[in-house]
Amino acid sequence: MSTTTAPTRLLSPDELEAALRAIGAERYHNLHPFHRALHDGKLHKAQVQAWALNRYYYQARIPAKDATLLARLPTTELRREWRRRVEDHDGTSPETGGIARWLKLTDGLGLDRAYVESLEGLLPTTRFAVDAYVHFVGERPILEAIASSLTELFSPTIISERVSGMLRNYNFITEETLAYFKPRLTQAPQDSAFALAYVKEHARTPEQQQAVLAALRFKCDVLWSMLDALDYSYVLPGRIPPGAFRPDTTA
Numbered sequence: 001m002s003t004t005t006a007p008t009r010l011l012s013p014d015e016l017e018a019a020l021r022a023i024g025a026e027r028y029h030n031l032h033p034f035h036r037a038l039h040d041g042k043l044h045k046a047q048v049q050a051w052a053l054n055r056y057y058y059q060a061r062i063p064a065k066d067a068t069l070l071a072r073l074p075t076t077e078l079r080r081e082w083r084r085r086v087e088d089h090d091g092t093s094p095e096t097g098g099i100a101r102w103l104k105l106t107d108g109l110g111l112d113r114a115y116v117e118s119l120e121g122l123l124p125t126t127r128f129a130v131d132a133y134v135h136f137v138g139e140r141p142i143l144e145a146i147a148s149s150l151t152e153l154f155s156p157t158i159i160s161e162r163v164s165g166m167l168r169n170y171n172f173i174t175e176e177t178l179a180y181f182k183p184r185l186t187q188a189p190q191d192s193a194f195a196l197a198y199v200k201e202h203a204r205t206p207e208q209q210q211a212v213l214a215a216l217r218f219k220c221d222v223l224w225s226m227l228d229a230l231d232y233s234y235v236l237p238g239r240i241p242p243g244a245f246r247p248d249t250t251a
């Protein structure tokens with residue numbers, strides 16, 4: 001039996017934007033039960049530690065994925081725009097930038113810095129998911145690589161919810177430990193506005209538009225699977241994989 005797929009038509013730039021936003025409304029990781037529990041104060045400190053430790057790997061690899069893309073970009077203007085992202089995360093001197101601020105969060109949660117940076121305690125899925133994102137951006141066409149960053153369209157909302165929810169619900173969380181997130185509220189809209197305008201201008205065929213939508217779905221899957229792994233390993237009893245962070249022995 002043969003199956004036929006209806007040919008996809010060319011969307012207007014605004015229809016493409018609406019289709020991208022619909023993917024976020026359906027699949028972004030704000031909808032994941034682990035995030036709901038994190039923000040609503042339903043987790044123990046050890047589970048919050050596991051989230052921060054695993055998410056450190058995402059933060060640490062973001063500037064590497066951006067540098068990979070930077071090297072492939074064809075114009076000065078594009079490289080200048082993308083270089084800013086690398087600086088936002090790596091900083092321009094020691095103790096500045098997003099990675100340093102994320103380590104303030106893991107410090108504030110009582111995790112040993114050398115242990116966090118060693119990556120020894122990561123869940124296997126965290127490593128696989130983050131590495132898949134870095135490879136995607138290194139290997140796919142530039143249009144898709146840029147489109148995969150578009151989850152940032154949706155991040156200011158989840159970050160605002162997270163900061164207010166965690167401050168309200170956990171006595172071990174302070175404004176200082178959550179300092180990572182404040183600059184993201186201005187950086188992410190700047191980043192995503194540029195990426196969205198780029199994608200709307202350069203996705204000019206139905207195939208390119210479908211590839212852009214698939215890139216955003218892929219990225220939502222990366223973020224979702226990281227939370228699935230945390231949920232499975234640290235919410236269900238007796239599921240922590242061998243070698244992964246064990247709250248009682250390493251915190």
Ligand SMILES: O=C(O)c1cc(C(=O)O)c2c(n1)C(=O)C(=O)c1cc(C(=O)O)[nH]c1-2
Nearest residue numbers: 062098148149150151152154155158159184
């Ligand atoms: O806290 C979050 O929920 C969240 C989500 C995302 C995202 O949607 O990819 C990013 C970030 N934070 C973030 O802090 C960040 O630096 C970042 C960079 C990127 C990217 O794809 O280039 N996404 C995100």
